[in-house]
Amino acid sequence: MIEVLASRNxxxxxxxxxxxxxxxxxxxxxxxxxxxxxxxxSGDKPTIFVVGVGCGYHVAALKALARSEKHVIAMDPSSQxxxxxxxxxxxxxxxxxxxxxxxxxxxxxQHICDALLGEPFAIVTHAPTAQIHPEWVKETESFLLxxxxxxxxxxxxxxxxxxxxxxxxxxEAMGNETVSIKTLQSLFRGNGLADRQNPADSRxxxxxxxxxxxxx
Amino acid sequence: MKILxxxxxxxxxxxxTAPVLRDLRASLAPGAKLDLLxxxxxxxxxxxxxxxxxVHVFERDTIQKGLGxxxxxxxxxxxxxxxxxxxxxxxSYDTVINLTHTRxxxxxxxxxxxxxxxxxxxxxxxxxxxxxxxxxxxxxQVEADGKDIFHYNDVFRFALGVQPSGGDAFKETxxxxxxxxxxxxxxxxxxxxxxxxxxxxxxxxKDWNLKSYARALKxxxxxxxxxxxxxxxxxxxxxxxxxxxxxxxxxxxxxxxxVTSFAGAFxxxxxxxxxxxxxxxxxxxxxxxxxxxxxxxxxxxxxxRTGAYRxxxxxxxSKETCAPCVHSRACHRERRFCDEKxxxxxxxxxxxxxxxxxxxxLSMIAESYGESIEVRRVRLKDAPFWTLxxxxxxxxxxxxxxxIDLTSRKIWLSGLNRSVDxxxxxxxxxxxxxxxxxxxxxEIEWRHVLSDFERQLMMIEGRVNSFKxxxxxxxxxxxxxxxxxxxxRGLIALREKIKPSPLMTSFKISLDQAIExxxxxxxxxxxxxxxxxxxxxxxxxxxxxxIRSLGQQLDSANEAEHL
Numbered sequence: 001m002i003e004v005l006a007s008r009n010x011x012x013x014x015x016x017x018x019x020x021x022x023x024x025x026x027x028x029x030x031x032x033x034x035x036x037x038x039x040x041x042s043g044d045k046p047t048i049f050v051v052g053v054g055c056g057y058h059v060a061a062l063k064a065l066a067r068s069e070k071h072v073i074a075m076d077p078s079s080q081x082x083x084x085x086x087x088x089x090x091x092x093x094x095x096x097x098x099x100x101x102x103x104x105x106x107x108x109x110q111h112i113c114d115a116l117l118g119e120p121f122a123i124v125t126h127a128p129t130a131q132i133h134p135e136w137v138k139e140t141e142s143f144l145l146x147x148x149x150x151x152x153x154x155x156x157x158x159x160x161x162x163x164x165x166x167x168x169x170x171x172e173a174m175g176n177e178t179v180s181i182k183t184l185q186s187l188f189r190g191n192g193l194a195d196r197q198n199p200a201d202s203r204x205x206x207x208x209x210x211x212x213x214x215x216x
Numbered sequence: 217m218k219i220l221x222x223x224x225x226x227x228x229x230x231x232x233t234a235p236v237l238r239d240l241r242a243s244l245a246p247g248a249k250l251d252l253l254x255x256x257x258x259x260x261x262x263x264x265x266x267x268x269x270x271v272h273v274f275e276r277d278t279i280q281k282g283l284g285x286x287x288x289x290x291x292x293x294x295x296x297x298x299x300x301x302x303x304x305x306x307x308s309y310d311t312v313i314n315l316t317h318t319r320x321x322x323x324x325x326x327x328x329x330x331x332x333x334x335x336x337x338x339x340x341x342x343x344x345x346x347x348x349x350x351x352x353x354x355x356x357q358v359e360a361d362g363k364d365i366f367h368y369n370d371v372f373r374f375a376l377g378v379q380p381s382g383g384d385a386f387k388e389t390x391x392x393x394x395x396x397x398x399x400x401x402x403x404x405x406x407x408x409x410x411x412x413x414x415x416x417x418x419x420x421x422k423d424w425n426l427k428s429y430a431r432a433l434k435x436x437x438x439x440x441x442x443x444x445x446x447x448x449x450x451x452x453x454x455x456x457x458x459x460x461x462x463x464x465x466x467x468x469x470x471x472x473x474x475v476t477s478f479a480g481a482f483x484x485x486x487x488x489x490x491x492x493x494x495x496x497x498x499x500x501x502x503x504x505x506x507x508x509x510x511x512x513x514x515x516x517x518x519x520x521r522t523g524a525y526r527x528x529x530x531x532x533x534s535k536e537t538c539a540p541c542v543h544s545r546a547c548h549r550e551r552r553f554c555d556e557k558x559x560x561x562x563x564x565x566x567x568x569x570x571x572x573x574x575x576x577x578l579s580m581i582a583e584s585y586g587e588s589i590e591v592r593r594v595r596l597k598d599a600p601f602w603t604l605x606x607x608x609x610x611x612x613x614x615x616x617x618x619x620i621d622l623t624s625r626k627i628w629l630s631g632l633n634r635s636v637d638x639x640x641x642x643x644x645x646x647x648x649x650x651x652x653x654x655x656x657x658x659e660i661e662w663r664h665v666l667s668d669f670e671r672q673l674m675m676i677e678g679r680v681n682s683f684k685x686x687x688x689x690x691x692x693x694x695x696x697x698x699x700x701x702x703x704x705r706g707l708i709a710l711r712e713k714i715k716p717s718p719l720m721t722s723f724k725i726s727l728d729q730a731i732e733x734x735x736x737x738x739x740x741x742x743x744x745x746x747x748x749x750x751x752x753x754x755x756x757x758x759x760x761x762x763i764r765s766l767g768q769q770l771d772s773a774n775e776a777e778h779l
Contacts, residue, residue, distance in 0.1 A: 119299065120292045146290040155291065179290055181283045202340065206327050207297055209338075213320035214280045214293075 002080060012088055014055050014081065021054035021081070021128045031057035035065045042070065042122035047115050049122070050074040051140050052129025053097060056085025060092050062124075073115050076129065077101040077136045101136060103143050103150075107157050116144075117158060152179045161204040165189060181215045184208065217248040220309045222325055222335070223258070224274055224316040228497030228522075229368075230258045231478075233315055234265055234385035234504055235525055236372045240313075241267035242381035251307065253324075260478045261497075266387040272304060274324070304328050312337070315372055317354055334375060349629040350375035356729065363520050364618060364721040366626075367602040374601075374630050385504040388483050395480030396487060402472040403444045411571065412446045412474070412485055412507070414493035415460060416453050421515030421547055422495050426460045428560045432492075435564035437469045440571060445471040446488070448481055448498060490571045492563070499524040508570040512563065514554045516543040519592075519604055527596040530566055530578065531604060532589055534558055557588045566591065579607040598652070600645040601626060611657045613665055617718035619646065620669070620766075624759040625722045628751070633758050643765045650766070659770055666767050669719050673760045676720065679710050680753045687746050694742035703745070707731055719759065723752050 003015040007027050014021045023030035035058060042048050048066070050059050053076035063072045076082050079099045086092055098109055106112050115121060123144050130137040142148050146155040153171070156163050166187045177183065188205075221237065223230045241250055251270045254262045255277075262271045275296060282293040305328060314325040314335030322336040322344065334347040336355070346352040354371050366374075373380075400410070413433065417423055433445060445464065449457050457473055464471035476484060481498060485491060485505040492510045493499045495517035502509050503526035513519050513533040518540045523531060533539060534557040541547065541554075562585040569577050582591035595603045600623055609615050623646045632638030686703055693699050711727040714720040730748045733741055 116291075118295060120295050121289065123289070144289060145286070147286050152290065159291075178286050180286075203327060206323055206338075207294060207301070209323045210297060210320055210327070211279070211283060211293055213318075213323060214276070215283055 002084070004084060011057070012055070012084075014084055016081070016132055019128065019132055021132075022057055027055060027057050028061075031061040032065075034058045035061035038062055038122075038124040039065050039070070041124060045070075045120040045122045047071045047073065047119055047121035048124060049115070049144055050124055050126060051137055051144075052076060052126030052133075053082050053085045054126050054128055056082075056089040056092055058126060059085070059097075060089040063092070063096070071115065072096060073098060073111060075100070075112075075140055077133055103139050103154065106143060107154050113158055116155065147179045149174055149176050149179065152183075162208075165205050165208075181208075181211055185212055217244060217311070218251070218307060218309045219244070219249065219311045219313060220251050220253060220272075220304065220307070220328060220330070222253045222312065222314045222316055222321050222328075224253070224255055224276070224318070224321045224324075226497075227258050227261050227478075228500060230254060230261050231497045231500035231504075232522055232525065233369060233372060234261075234267075234500065235380075236315075236369050236376070236378070237265055237267045238383055238385045239373060239378040239381050240376055242383065243376075243378045249307075251309075253304070264386045264389065264392075264479055264482060266384060272300065274300065301327050313376065317351070348375040349631070353625075353629050356725070357521075363604065364621065364718075364725075365520055366622065367523065367525065368521050369525050370601045374626060377630075386482055386501065388486065389479045392477070392479030392481075392483040395476050396483035399446060399472075399474045399476065399480070399484055400487065402474075404470045405442065405444070408442045408444045408470060409440075410444050410446060410484075410488045411490040411492065411567075412448055412481075412488045412498075412502075414448050414491065414496050414498045415457060416449070417494045417496050419515065421541065421552070422517050423555070424494060424512050424514060424558060425552075425555055428555075428558060430460060430463050431560035432563040432567070433464055433469060433471070434467050435561055436567050436571075437464075437467070439564075439568050441468070443470075443489075443571070445469055446474040446484060447471060448484075449473050449475050451475055490567060492567055495519075495522075499529070502526070503529065508573070510563070510567050510570050512558060514539070514558070515547070515552075516541050523594060523602070523604055525594075525596065525602060527594055528575075529594040530570060530607075531592045531594070532558065532563065532566065533592075534589055535587070559585055559588060561585075562589060562591075575607075582607045595649065595653070598645070599649045600642055605653070609653050611654045611661060611665075613668065614718040616650065616654075616665055617669065618721065619650065620759060620762055621719055621722050624755055624762060627758050627762075628755050633754065639758070639761065640765075643762055646762065647766060647769055662770055663767070666763050666770075669763050670760065670767075672714075672717050672719060673756050673763065676710075676714065676723070676752070676756050677760070679713075680749060680756060683707070683710075683749045684753065687749060690742065695738050697738075700738065700742070704731055707745070723755065726751055 001017060004012050005015055007013045007024050009026045011027050013024055013027050038048065039062065048062065048070055050062065050072060053059060053074045059072065059074045066072060073096055075098045082097055082099050086094060098111055100106055100109060123141055125137060125141065143151040143154060146152045167189045170187045223233060244250065249269050250267060251272060252262055252268045253272045253274055256273050256275055259271065259273060262268065279293045279296050282288040309328060309330045311332045312325050312328045312330040314321050314337060317336050322338050325333055325335065325337040335351050337345050339345050350371050357365050415426060415429055447457055447461055454473055454475055461471050461473050474484060478501065482501045482505055485502045485507045488507050490510065491499065491502040491507050494512055499509055499511055503524045509524045509526060509529040511524060511529065511531045513531050519531045534554040536554045536557060539554050562581055565581045566578065569575065591607055592604045593607050595605060623642055627633050627639055627642050632642060683706065690699060690703055707727055708731055711724055711731065714723055726748045730745045733744060
């Protein structure tokens with residue numbers, strides 16, 4: 001059950017099934033502190049995925065702190081929560097928030113796809129959301145990391161140039177271990193030379209060649 | 217013209233190649249752009265290179281970490297590398313020069329669009345390309361040991377076709393000067409001279425024990441009491457060096473630890489009258505700062521490839537037969553004998569000579585301690601290539617033959633044999649070097665050695681001609697393993713014949729490549745054998761020409777005398 005309450009310092013907060021999604025005392029101050037830590041943790045990465053929208057204060061604080069230097073995308077499983085967050089934070093742009101509960105549909109979301117490709121990104125998690133939706137948070141993080149089989153295969157859909165170099169039979173036979181560069185090495189077609197079947201994509205294969213050499 | 221140089225090895229390797237980059241810049245037309253791609257650790261050295269316009273950074277550690285860390289998105293390393301390549305390709309380079317010579321750098325070189333590539337790269341089919349005979353040679357040299365090889369800087373210079381130019385390989389920065397000033401302020405006597413000491417390396421196998429080092433500095437101090445000693449150190453080395461420095465100070469030496477950046481170290485070296493060092497990148501800074509260098513070479517240090525690129529630098533190493541040892545392995549002996557056998561007195565005396573800019577006692581010191589150490593000196597000025605030889609190199613077939621062989625190899629690899637002037641110039645430079653090295657050698661001794669060399673080469677020419685006939689016969693039958701095996705046995709016999717000759721060391725190395733390849737398919741093997749026989753044939757012609765030219769110069773000298 002969603003309840004909208006006033007915090008001690010004034011701004012509204014959401015209580016969902018008895019759990020606060022932000023500080024019941026000073027959610028703005030908490031959000032500012034969270035945003036500083038998140039920005040620091042993101043390092044030089046130009047994009048930040050925020051897993052869990054909650055009351056939206058931390059997302060708004062992060063966007064304000066990062067200004068135009070970082071692209072912030074927030075994700076949440078609940079459209080109702082997001083609706084309230086947008087009300088509490090008029091500066092938040094709805095297009096920067098993705099509401100989707102089904103990970104299989106994330107790769108259909110252009111916003112997510114654009115953020116996943118081209119530049120490194122950081123993942124920061126909203127702890128109250130993790131307490132309320134632990135499975136969803138875990139799946140979202142896993143999807144973004146692409147370190148387990150399903151999420152790796154989902155993200156592979158976004159990379160047809162890479163996919164063209166891989167052997168479908170080997171993909172099918174893939175195990176469930178954490179995805180690493182060695183996993184990818186084992187999926188490539190042929191004997192590891194530039195893929196003669198896909199010469200147009202040899203840039204892709206060569207980049208992975210460089211990465212393989214780093215691991216050797 | 218836009219050029220990208222890829223230098224992804226260690227900081228010391230980049231520092232070493234600074235003169236090459238300077239010479240490359242000097243060879244370019246005004247307005248040409250020369251950029252550098254380095255690892256992030258090398259950035260502080262890259263910023264000191266006046267020859268470079270822009271520096272791009274390969275975030276090796278971050279990318280490598282990202283691959284192995286499950287908390288980092290899997291594709292992040294790919295995106296980082298891809299972004300870097302986009303930035304590089306936006307520059308539209310005409311030429312990519314890869315000085316790194318690793319598979320990693322070769323793949324990166326292949327990904328940067330350019331009309332021309334020099335150094336290791338990979339073609340469309342994933343096969344290695346070198347863009348120059350010199351880089352192909354480098355590929356083979358990696359396996360070679362001993363002194364019959366070219367310094368890496370020479371390989372790069374000759375591959376790029378650049379001549380030595382004047383000018384600074386490094387530039388002093390304001391920050392570096394200020395750092396150096398702050399360190400010099402530690403001197404007890406501001407008027408005293410300064411020497412720098414590099415006491416530690418990144419590899420304990422290359423370290424000289426600090427007790428012996430201290431003894432050497434104390435003995436040096438007995439002769440030169442008004443000299444301050446700056447012990448160069450990285451921040452994490454400071455604690456380890458404190459007792460060493462305190463020990464020196466307790467005997468009255470004005471010694472202090474100098475923790476500096478590369479910029480600060482360079483400025484400090486410019487004010488220093490001597491650097492005593494182990495095998496570290498600091499020696500390359502000292503070479504560029506024109507500071508006299510005394511290097512103690514231990515463990516896996518290999519001065520023939522990476523020695524200080526400065527005329528007159530002195531290198532001391534022990535005569536232990538296991539030196540240089542394998543880089544990546546721990547010392548296999550019960551004690552580090554190479555370390556123990558370096559006499560502190562010898563180092564002190566050599567340091568004194570270099571400090572005073574004298575050289576007449578160097579050979580006496582080398583001889584006195586000749587049982588335990590080898591003392592060698594770099595020759596670079598007015599020489600066809602960098603060499604490291606005895607202080608007074610004795611006139612032997614081995615020493616002369618080696619230099620002729622290197623010259624012949626240089627002519628061959630540079631393609632100079634196609635031009636009369638090219639060969640003539642190299643022979644002239646070699647001749648000048650030989651005359652300065654052996655001023656007292658009599659004409660009779662020269663003629664004896666040269667005629668012996670000529671005889672050896674004529675024997676080779678005869679054998680090579682018969683191999684060329686053999687190749688024509690083998691041409692249609694190389695799949696026949698018996699016939700191919702017989703041919704290879706002939707090559708083995710030739711190799712045994714030339715093994716003792718220092719004049720033909722490189723011929724032997726080439727023959728090794730033909731003989732020891734027993735895994736390639738028959739056609740590939742046959743082609744390699746053909747190439748090597750042709751190479752030896754041409755090389756023998758070049759070497760013979762050198763020897764006859766040297767002989768003719770003796771004749772000319774005689775005529776001049778008689779006139």
